[in-house]
Amino acid sequence: MSHPPLQPGWIDRPHLRMSLGDFPTEMGGFIRDAFLSYVIHGDLQSGRPVVLCPSAIASTHHRLDFLIGKGMALDPSHCTVIAVDALGNGLSVSPSNSQSQPRDQFPFISVRDMVNSQSQLLNLLGVDQVHAVVGASMGGMQALQWAVSEPQRVHHVVAMTPMARTTTWARLMNETSRRVLQAHPGWRDDDPQAWSAWVPLMQMINSRTPDHWDALYQEISDLLNDIDERxxxxxxxxxxxWDWLCQTHAYDAHDVGTTPGHNTTASALTSICAPTLILAPPLDLYNPAESAHWAAQHIQNCKFIEIPSRWGHQSASFADAESVFFLAQHIHAFLWKTSNPT
Structure with a gap:
């Protein structure tokens, strides 16, 4: 995958790439000639606190651009933001771009592999400590995994719409999405038409709420036109x-409780020592909000904030302008110890 066309709100920064050599996966295999794609907002040589932003599923380093900028929660004049593309997203090493292990030859990866690759990236960049790991969706899942895997390195965690262990519901949604894609005869060759049924399932049904759509459309013809445009x-x-299949299988298998040294999800969460902020909307049809609540209850120093939005899973994104302002306020207050927003 080449870099997708810039969308409104995305911040254009130089695209960087770090070679990781032959990267070992936790299943015992190797990603040959592995590399990570990333961008830096700010100056890594400035000595300012470093904030790591992992990408969400099927997303890129632009995922949290809505939080980055002057006066925002992640202000490059106050911190250095490293926004990294997760393994398998099409910009970092993936089934779609691997020369050594293309498509179905690409090894199974896990969310922990994503975190471990990012840890190696920071080592190569000379970053010993991380002021915060901030992520949404699978980025939030990586943020929690970071706090479990490297508790002495991460000082703060912000996880939006996360799961500490992928629920059966989320696995069902991913499996349905895979079957929808693979039902198209041209899926193996990445025929663009293979996404025709996936888009309304994953971007509209899965990522919004019934209230959202009821408020937006009364006429079915308008909704159908929206589907076609999306x-x-x-x-x-x-x-x-191929990248969607790769990342969803990693998503399905995720559980911080299987981190070496832990035997339950709850014990892994209890081990987190970094102050943690978890945010989720009242209803999320992909990563159930109940999972975010449950994770927050098991982390010793954790604050849970409900996002007042009916955008569901997309409440932590550019999609909901009101949520953007809400999240920026609360995340800024949490990370930089300013007075709590009213």
């Missing part, structure tokens, strides 16, 4: 079916 927009991103 399909065209997604197809322009040139995302690979």
């Amino acid at each position: 399909v065209k927009t997604w197809q322009k991103q040139q995302y690979s079916v």
Whole structure:
């Protein structure tokens, strides 16, 4: 996958790439000639606190651009932001771009592999300590995994719409999405039409709420036109079916409780010593909000904030302008110890 066309709100920064050599996966295999794609907002040589932003599923380093900028929660004049592309997203090493292990030859990866690759990236960049790991969706899942895997390195955690262990519901949604894609005869060749049914399932049903759609459309013809436009927009991103399969299988298998040294999800969460902020909307049809609540209850120093939004899983994104302002306020207050927003 080449870099997708810039979308409104995305911040254009130089795209960087770090070679990781032959990267070992926790299943015992290797990703040959592995590399990570990333961007830096700010100056890594400034000595300012470093904030790591992992990407969400089927997303890129632009995922948290809505929090980055002057006066925002992640202000490059106050901190250095490293926004990294997760393994398998089409910009970092993935089934779609691997020369050594293309498509179905690419090894199974896990969310912990994503975190371990990012840890290696920081080592190569000379970053010993991280002021915060901030992520949404699978980025939030990586943020929690960071706090479990490297408790002495991470000083703060912000996880939006996360799960500490992937629920059966989320696995069901991913499995349905895979079957929808693979039902198209051209999926193996990344025929853009393979996404025609995936888009309304994953971007509309899975990522919004019934209230959202009821408020937005009364006429079915208007909704159908919206679906068609969203399909065209997604197809322009040139995302690979193979990468979706890779990342969703990693998503399905995730559980911080299987981190070496832990035997339950609860014990792994209890081990987190970094102050943690978890945010989730009242209803999330992908990563159930109950999972975010449950994780927050098991982390010793954790604050849970409900996002007052009916955008569901997309409440932690550019999609909801009101949420953008809300999240920026609360995350800024948490990370930089300013007075709590009213």
